[in-house]
Amino acid sequence: MLALQQVSKRYRDTLVVEGLDLTVAAGQCVGLLGPNGAGKTTTIRMLLGMTVPDTGTITLCGEPVPRRAAQARRRVGVVPQFDNLDPDFSVRENLRVFGRYFGIAPRVIESRIPDLLAFARLESKADAEVKQLSGGMRRRLTLARALINDPDVLVLDEPTTGLDPQARHLIWERLKSLLAAGKTILLTTHFMEEAERLCDVLCIIDNGRKIAEGSPQALILEQIGCDVVEIYGDGAAHCLARVEPLAERVEVRGDTLFCYVRDAAPLMAALKPLTQLRYLHRPANLEDVFLKLTGREMRD
Amino acid sequence: MPYPQSPFPLNFSNWRAVWYRNYLVWRKLAIPSMVGNLADPMIYLFGLGFGLGLLVGQVDGVSYIAFIAAGTVASSVMMTASFESMYSAFSRMFVQRTWEAIMHAPLNLGDIVIGEIAWAASKAVLSGIAILAVASALGYAHWPDALWVLPIIVLAGVMFASLAMIVTALAPSYDFFMFYQTLAMTPMLLLSGVFFPLSQLPAPAQAVVQVLPLPHVVALIRPVMLGQAPAQPLLHLAVIVAYTAAGVVTALLLTRRRMLR
Numbered sequence: 001m002l003a004l005q006q007v008s009k010r011y012r013d014t015l016v017v018e019g020l021d022l023t024v025a026a027g028q029c030v031g032l033l034g035p036n037g038a039g040k041t042t043t044i045r046m047l048l049g050m051t052v053p054d055t056g057t058i059t060l061c062g063e064p065v066p067r068r069a070a071q072a073r074r075r076v077g078v079v080p081q082f083d084n085l086d087p088d089f090s091v092r093e094n095l096r097v098f099g100r101y102f103g104i105a106p107r108v109i110e111s112r113i114p115d116l117l118a119f120a121r122l123e124s125k126a127d128a129e130v131k132q133l134s135g136g137m138r139r140r141l142t143l144a145r146a147l148i149n150d151p152d153v154l155v156l157d158e159p160t161t162g163l164d165p166q167a168r169h170l171i172w173e174r175l176k177s178l179l180a181a182g183k184t185i186l187l188t189t190h191f192m193e194e195a196e197r198l199c200d201v202l203c204i205i206d207n208g209r210k211i212a213e214g215s216p217q218a219l220i221l222e223q224i225g226c227d228v229v230e231i232y233g234d235g236a237a238h239c240l241a242r243v244e245p246l247a248e249r250v251e252v253r254g255d256t257l258f259c260y261v262r263d264a265a266p267l268m269a270a271l272k273p274l275t276q277l278r279y280l281h282r283p284a285n286l287e288d289v290f291l292k293l294t295g296r297e298m299r300d
Numbered sequence: 301m302p303y304p305q306s307p308f309p310l311n312f313s314n315w316r317a318v319w320y321r322n323y324l325v326w327r328k329l330a331i332p333s334m335v336g337n338l339a340d341p342m343i344y345l346f347g348l349g350f351g352l353g354l355l356v357g358q359v360d361g362v363s364y365i366a367f368i369a370a371g372t373v374a375s376s377v378m379m380t381a382s383f384e385s386m387y388s389a390f391s392r393m394f395v396q397r398t399w400e401a402i403m404h405a406p407l408n409l410g411d412i413v414i415g416e417i418a419w420a421a422s423k424a425v426l427s428g429i430a431i432l433a434v435a436s437a438l439g440y441a442h443w444p445d446a447l448w449v450l451p452i453i454v455l456a457g458v459m460f461a462s463l464a465m466i467v468t469a470l471a472p473s474y475d476f477f478m479f480y481q482t483l484a485m486t487p488m489l490l491l492s493g494v495f496f497p498l499s500q501l502p503a504p505a506q507a508v509v510q511v512l513p514l515p516h517v518v519a520l521i522r523p524v525m526l527g528q529a530p531a532q533p534l535l536h537l538a539v540i541v542a543y544t545a546a547g548v549v550t551a552l553l554l555t556r557r558r559m560l561r
Contacts, residue, residue, distance in 0.1 A: 048403075048404070049304045049305070050304060050403065050559075050560060051304055051560060051561060052302060052303060052304045065304075066304030066305065069304060069305075070305075070310055070406045070407065070408055071406065073404065073405060073406045074406045076404075077404075078404035080397075080400065080401075080404070082397065083397075084396065084397035084398060084400050084401035085401070086321075086325075086396070086398060086401075087396060088325040088328070089324075089325070093324070097321050097324065098401070098405065100317050100320065100321070101317045101402055101405035101406070101407055102405055102406060103317075103406075146404075149405075
């Protein structure tokens with residue numbers, strides 16, 4: 001449904017996106033996972049035809065971008081990072097006005113609105129002003145608005161940033177239902193939980209470059225392939241010498257030790273008497289992958 | 301080409317969706333909005349018209365209030381178009397990100413800018429018509445000659461809206477608009493023949509003032525409202541058309557530079 005090939009973008013002296021290859025097949029959910037400043041929003045802007053890449057080609061819904069970006073956008077719904085709802089209109093009016101930009105007949109727009117309000121769980125707020133909505137409601141409205149033209153592809157830029165956990169879960173659940181209905185999704189995020197839950201394929205990017213690609217499970221297996229024991233608390237860093245022989249690899253980040261172990265039992269036994277420490281045995285996750293690949297944490 | 305879109309609209313119809321959106325918002329608050337647009341020129345018209353009029357007597361063969369009624373039709377078009385293109389469009393473009401939202405749909409920036417200019421011009425025409433109606437009701441306009449005012453204020457509305465859109469494209473914040481108001485709008489208001497005939501200015505000043513657009517609008521509107529033929533209609537029309545063309549093209553180029561780099 002969409003493809004970026006060897007796309008680069010430079011702003012002044014900074015290479016914001018470098019040689020990016022990204023493909024999303026119909027029905028897939030692909031995520032661009034990376035910290036702030038990795039080039040995620042710039043990639044989305046180029047994909048939608050808002051800015052020209054310096055190199056590379058972009059295709060969206062079969063149309064070349066930016067040459068025929070407007071035509072491509074007929075089949076696309078966009079949820080931007082920062083809300084751009086119309087504060088002068090109610091929930092219902094926002095949907096109505098947006099549908100008109102697509103040239104959809106007013107009767108057809110009206111017929112779609114009840115389903116969209118139900119989808120977004122905003123039926124009771126249909127005539128409320130945007131000002132009266134919470135952050136989570138506004139994001140749901142933006143998602144509903146992005147569906148007014150019944151798009152094939154949804155592009156979401158950090159869809160749950162700034163939302164409380166409950167609102168976040170509701171958005172995830174709604175996105176999963178859209179995937180089940182056969183829609184194609186490209187999303188950017190810096191939340192590894194979001195990436196793990198929603199995405200079939202992940203592209204991890206850092207400083208404009210893709211540093212890993214694959215399904216979340218495959219990435220974790222390839223890059224880490226074992227469990228993690230986190231050790232923190234008073235004197236955690238001091239027990240490094242004691243811990244190192246019991247683990248495959250140990251990373252020290254601030255005052256936390258990350259111990260990568262295939263068999264955690266010996267390490268856990270060694271830690272038990274050290275009551276001033278707190279420790280946690282968990283499966284590896286995407287944060288560990290990112291840490292391994294870049295040497296840095298991806299801040300939530 | 302360093303830009304993803306041509307500066308021009310995609311087609312001749314997209315802009316209407318943008319115009320209609322602004323119309324729907326306006327409709328919710330139409331009465332207060334109209335009162336706001338009319339208050340200023342009405343105050344000038346009656347305050348100066350009656351107040352100064354008693355002191356001044358006849359100006360260029362008509363009562364002073366009839367003289368400035370025609371002037372305030374022109375000036376209200378400039379004021380309304382400019383304020384809508386500056387403050388209101390800036391809110392939509394920058395604060396609310398409405399233009400960004402519209403560009404998620406199959407519209408280009410050129411469609412949006414033309415829609416905004418057309419909307420600001422529409423508001424300006426409405427306020428011009430309202431002043432004309434008041435002036436007519438008081439007997440200060442000749443009909444059917446005054447019908448010619450309508451096409452003039454449509455063109456003038458587009459012109460002033462596009463010139464102000466250039467300022468919006470360049471403005472980092474609302475404060476920036478003060479420059480245009482102080483350096484362009486107020487001098488034009490005072491030196492375009494709105495409140496006193498241009499013949500009152502020293503000859504060199506009269507010549508210099510001809511480069512401004514508002515004197516040419518006044519020079520077309522006042523004669524037709526008073527039932528006379530304008531002295532140099534083609535010259536005035538040419539200046540207005542030139543400013544309009546340059547204004548629209550420049551506004552399209554500068555908004556694109558701002559938003560799509």
